[in-house]
Amino acid sequence: MARRSDHTREELWWLAIDASRKIVEKEGLRGLRARQIARDIGYTIGTLYNLFEDLDDLTMHMNGETLDQLMEACSKVELTQNPTMDLERLVHCYLSFTHENPKLWNAVFEHKLPEDRPVPEWFSEKVSKLLAIIESALAPILSDRSETEIHQHARVLWMSLFGMTVLEGSGRLQDGETSFMLAKTLIKTYVDGLKNGQDSSVGNGL
Amino acid sequence: MARRSDHTREELWWLAIDASRKIVEKEGLRGLRARQIARDIGYTIGTLYNLFEDLDDLTMHMNGETLDQLMEACSKVELTQNPTMDLERLVHCYLSFTHENPKLWNAVFEHKLPEDRPVPEWFSEKVSKLLAIIESALAPILSDRSETEIHQHARVLWMSLFGMTVLEGSGRLQDGETSFMLAKTLIKTYVDGLKNGQDSSVGNGL
DNA sequence: GCTTGAAATTGAGCGGCGATCAATTTATTT
DNA sequence: AAATAAATTGATCGCCGCTCAATTTCAAGC
Structure with missing residues (x-):
């Protein structure tokens, strides 16, 4: 279910960064998990790895x-x-x-x-x-x-x-x-x- | 093959600590793995978890x-x-x-x-x-x-x-x-x- | 020397992790 | 409408920390 027009690439990038910030501010760096970030922004791991190395x-x-x-x-x-x-x-x-x-x-x-x-x-x-x-x-x-x-x-x-x-x-x-x-x-x-x-x-x- | 008399508990403890130090000094904290420590000291993971929490x-x-x-x-x-x-x-x-x-x-x-x-x-x-x-x-x-x-x-x-x-x-x-x-x-x-x-x-x- | 109980040791197995990638879906271009 | 390119999926891999029932060893009591 690719949803190319839900968000631009840049929007997606910031969604991921913001989600990560929220996780870290709450749980610390230890709590930062790719699967959790993906879940939080409503996408899957694969998309995350399309945005970041x-x-x-x-x-x-x-x-x-x-x-x-x-x-x-x-x-x-x-x-x-x-x-x-x-x-x-x-x-x-x-x-x-x-x-x-x-x-x-x-x-x-x-x-x-x-x-x-x-x-x-x-x-x-x-x-x-x-x-x-x-x-x-x-x-x-x-x-x-x-x-x-x-x-x-x-x-x-x-x-x-x-x-x-x-x-x-x-x-x-x-x-x-x-x-x-x-x-x-x-x-x-x-x-x-x-x-x-x-x-x-x-x-x-x- | 439990080898209770190969090393005392304390000896084993120091074996593990020393092995860990070697790993960290070489690869950094990221490289510290329970399986590697166990391998290095000639015991298994279970023994490591008998020594440390x-x-x-x-x-x-x-x-x-x-x-x-x-x-x-x-x-x-x-x-x-x-x-x-x-x-x-x-x-x-x-x-x-x-x-x-x-x-x-x-x-x-x-x-x-x-x-x-x-x-x-x-x-x-x-x-x-x-x-x-x-x-x-x-x-x-x-x-x-x-x-x-x-x-x-x-x-x-x-x-x-x-x-x-x-x-x-x-x-x-x-x-x-x-x-x-x-x-x-x-x-x-x-x-x-x-x-x-x-x-x-x-x-x-x- | 035999029994027995406690401690040490094993290693398969669990759930979760980061990361990959062929397949699929969508948008854009022609 | 077809072709191309990009985005998205999710099953899958190998590894991780950690657990625990089963096994092996040691030492104490008899």
Whole structure:
């Protein structure tokens, strides 16, 4: 019973992604099953595999959509040229998102492609664009540094925040500890370090 | 052909854990299969399920062993009462370990128990002990701050380092980027920030 | 040494999974 | 109307985690 005109290919694609998001947000990445997705969108497995290469591919796109939504939220933060304030606002936005979509966010880093399979370029690009926001917030205090250096500081901050959300997501924060507090401490101390630190050269060795 | 006296229960337990470690270090957590473990240790699936509740249980114990080994490595770092040196050595030890056992380390946080299943207390304890080492090494740097403050800064740094190892382990660093250089940047900048933080005019001996 | 009960071990089997693909149905083009 | 192309189906494959009745072994009591 092929129903070619029920939905366009793109509509179908989004039906599958949205269904997957709902499943993951409810049951976590473990609960994501091809048969369930197909059932939820009213098609069969075969159609799913006509849309996506496999479950890894589908999961990557689902995670890509999560990154897009985070990007959209972060884009709304107005930058004021005050790095500490800008970063705190950005981080607040970031952490709010991860709190509101814990399982979808978890899925972004929980999911791992097989080793022989490279991360698609379009996915890396989404991450890069998020990083670019942080870089632009940092830029005012790093105007005298190289692009490479700015880039790395942004990545260090990003990875640090990432560590907090990972540990928070797996319930390893202490009582009374929140990623908001931790992130605020990180940002303030790190920005202080950038302002006052002498040449913090970015070696490429070791 | 039950062979009760080939191995004690404990020997068998370690055979299984070691076999699992080998599989994971070679193929990643994805490659961990009950049938393969059983084959590798010369027993059948049934015996494996006599030793462990299920694959989640086995994986938790395998990860526990990884934490123990990291703990052992970090314990060997001699503390010199020179906070900066101790810190650098500890971080180096920590990163060396995660660098030498990338897939085993990755498995520690990649693995997620089903939501209705709490992390065993013995596992949380291993993590806490590891954290305590790192915290104690970081604490002297912050000797002029309140205990709460010391504690939080130590944890912020720990989580940041953690984020880097996570991203490195899952192959999400850029070309030429290593957790060693990222950690160096993080620590230098962060310590600079601690030295020159605006709400603490007391310098220290660094 | 024999019996007996407990523990260890086996492996066929269950249900479910991701993935495949020949066959079928539909839409579009000619 | 026929031919072509695309979408859709679902039976099927091989593998998975896991179960459990049956079997084998060991050790203790006699």
